[in-house]
Amino acid sequence: MQATIENTGLFSSSLPTGLTAVDREELGETDSLSRLRILQRGQHLFRTGDRVDRVHRVVGGILKSYFIHEDGDEQVIGFHLPGDLIGCDSLADKLAAFSVVALDTSSIQRFAHDDQQQLTLSWMQEEILRLARLLHMExxxxxxxxxxxxxxxxxxxxxxxxxxxxxxxxxxxxxxxxxxxxxxxxxxxxxxxxxxxxxxxxxxxxxxxxxxxxxxxxxxxxxxxxxxxxxx
CATH class of the missing domain: 1.10.10.10 (Winged helix-like DNA-binding domain superfamily/Winged helix DNA-binding domain)
Incomplete structure (x- = not known):
């Protein structure tokens, strides 16, 4: 599956360490990290209410998704590890329902519009399983x-x-x-x-x-x- 990420000042110029052979084949050795966004610890991928119109995949690092209650308490609703998809649930109304922040230096791949329908279906299957596990745990x-x-x-x-x-x-x-x-x-x-x-x-x-x-x-x-x- 081919994916596209725009090149901005937030992108690096070399492949991250720790990529699997599948990651390298999917990204392409010649594409390098110009196709990846690098987030430092504490940096947000997006915040609640931000416009989100693309699906993202974690390539390296870890992120968490969360929202803030009216009383100011933080509720963590998920952790995102390499291979996980982020943003599928925001595509309908294009607005983020929660915030996503890097817990460590992380690399994020952003997919093109043409890839998003198939990715969303895959994400929905994984999300159903995740919610079932979370309900069982609670x-x-x-x-x-x-x-x-x-x-x-x-x-x-x-x-x-x-x-x-x-x-x-x-x-x-x-x-x-x-x-x-x-x-x-x-x-x-x-x-x-x-x-x-x-x-x-x-x-x-x-x-x-x-x-x-x-x-x-x-x-x-x-x-x-x-x-x-x-x-x-």
Missing amino acids: RGGTDARLARFVLDFSDAQRHRGYSEREFHLPMGRRDLARYIGLAPETVSRIFSRLRVRGILAVENNHIQILDHDALEQVANNQAQQAVTHLAN
Whole structure:
């Protein structure tokens, strides 16, 4: 699939490190980063209410999508890793319903109009699965929410060709807590409990899954208990 990004002062002139062979084939070795937009940490791709008329794909780095409640609290609604599409949900009215900001230096590919229909269909399929996982996670207890997040991130790592057992969570504890609906202190306590039980090895944001079956049990059992409680 061929894609187009306009060349502006925000674009670099060389390919980023960490691109897969598929990325390089899709972008074309001769195109270089003149086709990519580079966002530094804290820089927004767009903000709530901005005009959005193109689909973007994350090539490197990590971004988060969020909105601000009327009381000023921030709600994190998603994290975007390499391969993820951004902006499909804004194409109907051309306005961003939420803000997207880089959590680390990130590279973004912007697609041409001709590619967007097929990309949007692909995004819709992934979004349905993501929302289903998020709903399942929100119905669980506190430990289940974090366990399910770690399992989902592990699965995403596997699909990207990385280790599913040992990885670095690229988002901070506060952003993670805002995403799964817990306080940062609660997230830290849950990590400690899972470490004491020998399920995870945790050092800052470096995670190693020591007992995958036990982690699945935490995620599924607590979720089932929560659903049973709601039904009674």
